[in-house]
Amino acid sequence: MRVLVTGGSGLVGSAVRYITEHETGRFGGNNQGAEEWVFVSSAECDLRDFEATKSLFARVRPTHVLHLAARVGGLFANMQQPADFMRDNLAINDSVLQNAHDFGVEKVVSCLSTCIFPDAVDYPLTEAKVHLGPPHASNFGYAYAKRMVDVQNKAYHQQYGDMFTSVIPTNVFGPGDNYNLTSAHVIPALMHKCYLSLSPGAPPFVVAGTGRPLRQFVYSRDLARLMVWAVREYVDVEPIILSPSEHDEVSIATVATAIARTMGINAPLTFDTAKPDGQFRKPASNAKLVSLLPEFKFTPFDEALKESTEWFVQHYDKGAR
Numbered sequence: 001m002r003v004l005v006t007g008g009s010g011l012v013g014s015a016v017r018y019i020t021e022h023e024t025g026r027f028g029g030n031n032q033g034a035e036e037w038v039f040v041s042s043a044e045c046d047l048r049d050f051e052a053t054k055s056l057f058a059r060v061r062p063t064h065v066l067h068l069a070a071r072v073g074g075l076f077a078n079m080q081q082p083a084d085f086m087r088d089n090l091a092i093n094d095s096v097l098q099n100a101h102d103f104g105v106e107k108v109v110s111c112l113s114t115c116i117f118p119d120a121v122d123y124p125l126t127e128a129k130v131h132l133g134p135p136h137a138s139n140f141g142y143a144y145a146k147r148m149v150d151v152q153n154k155a156y157h158q159q160y161g162d163m164f165t166s167v168i169p170t171n172v173f174g175p176g177d178n179y180n181l182t183s184a185h186v187i188p189a190l191m192h193k194c195y196l197s198l199s200p201g202a203p204p205f206v207v208a209g210t211g212r213p214l215r216q217f218v219y220s221r222d223l224a225r226l227m228v229w230a231v232r233e234y235v236d237v238e239p240i241i242l243s244p245s246e247h248d249e250v251s252i253a254t255v256a257t258a259i260a261r262t263m264g265i266n267a268p269l270t271f272d273t274a275k276p277d278g279q280f281r282k283p284a285s286n287a288k289l290v291s292l293l294p295e296f297k298f299t300p301f302d303e304a305l306k307e308s309t310e311w312f313v314q315h316y317d318k319g320a321r
């Protein structure tokens with residue numbers, strides 16, 4: 001089994017690399033040498049380019065593909081460039097899936113996201129609700145392109161019997177995240193802001209909003225273990241949500257406080273309640289995952305957050321910012 005991992009240099013791809021290189025067993029390792037995991041970044045192949053992607057497949061000859069590569073961005077970039085987000089992701093996904101088909105790949109596991117679900121929808125989100133209404137206006141270009149992966153998977157399966165499927169993570173965090181203050185997700189942004197406040201004379205750490213909204217986070221290394229499992233064992237064209245339970249949501253205040261404690265700030269935090277909170281919660285059900293893999297143990301959130309915060313602090317001077 002040779003697994004081509006696209007997006008191998010990203011947050012999730014680097015976690016999959018870590019798990020396949022540092023762990024063993026059902027959710028990690030290389031199946032005692034029976035598997036080869038090949039990680040590629042955009043520097044090695046621009047997947048928007050069909051011919052370049054064809055050359056990559058001809059070189060690697062994968063039996064399986066874990067397709068993580070995507071043009072992802074923050075709220076501002078998505079609102080400014082919906083056409084670019086849509087076009088790049090449609091092109092990447094078309095190149096990868098058609099080449100996987102042409103080269104006889106046995107299984108492709110692609111990656112959707114809970115942020116592509118309908119804006120107006122009954123919660124909790126489930127795998128059956130991906131297409132039940134328009135996505136939020138702020139990321140519709142990205143969201144529709146991602147939704148098309150599920151449509152493509154079904155089309156390839158219906159026409160050719162291909163086993164192309166997808167997984168749906170909730171909010172991912174972990175070592176090697178994007179810490180850029182203009183485009184980072186909430187956890188890496190809080191880490192960066194908190195860290196900057198530690199410098200002598202710097203303004204204090206202030207959390208935007210009330211801190212009350214709840215979010216469902218998945219640790220990148222747990223997600224990587226689940227993706228290894230999906231590549232090896234998940235056989236269903238329908239997508240599967242990969243996340244801890246909807247009952248394990250955490251508030252932004254809890255996250256911010258835990259980050260601050262890990263960085264040595266023990267005083268109560270300040271919340272800028274004039275800033276908007278965003279949606280209060282957007283829970284996603286992991287019932288399908290639990291039914292298929294009841295024995296999987298997620299890393300406790302506090303532990304995962306502490307590991308990730310320590311990683312950020314240790315790597316700040318090495319460019320994690």
Ligand code: NDP
Pocket residue numbers: 006007008009010011012013040041042043045046047048067068069070071072092111112113114168169170171172173185
């Ligand atoms: P990152 O932004 O960290 O990584 C994106 C990866 O895609 C990088 O390896 C990048 O390569 C690669 N890439 C981008 N454009 C191209 C291209 N044109 N050709 C080849 N490779 C390209 O993303 P994440 O690791 O966070 O996300 C991985 C997947 O998980 C994505 O599909 C995303 O939609 C999904 N997801 C992520 C969530 C999150 O919270 N992070 C939540 C839910 C889903 P390089 O760095 O070399 O440019």
